[in-house]
Amino acid sequence: MTSRRHDPDVCGVTAAISVIDGKWKTSLLWLLESGPHRPAELRRRLPGLTEKVLTQALRELEADGLVDREVYDVLPPKTVYSLTGFGRDLAEALAPLSDWGHRRLERLADSRSA
Secondary structure, eight states: OOOGGGOTTSOHHHHHHHHHOSSSHHHHHHHHHTSOBOHHHHHHHSTTOOHHHHHHHHHHHHHTTSEEEEEESSSSOEEEEEEOHHHHHHHHHHHHHHHHHHHHHHHHHHHHHO
16 A cells, blocks of 8 residues: 555645654754754753654654754764755745644634633
């Protein structure tokens, strides 16, 4: 069975959302937009994110061509993650969606206070 992210007959929006699906991937992309980060930095910035889930999400983002993983040959080993050009393209594409989400949250807050 072909997953949604690789199915050429699926809607483009569905294909894009399947790549960022999950609780942490959009937050990781947002953090990596500001520049390269080490895994421990990412975990500190995202309380509640376990090392296992972080590793899995980064591997998936790397497999989808959104994130680069660079391992430096030093002791102790140093690993740094950064966005690829394709990942930066996705971050730019998500910016209007983020703006829409903030407007939605403002509307919800306004309707609760009315």
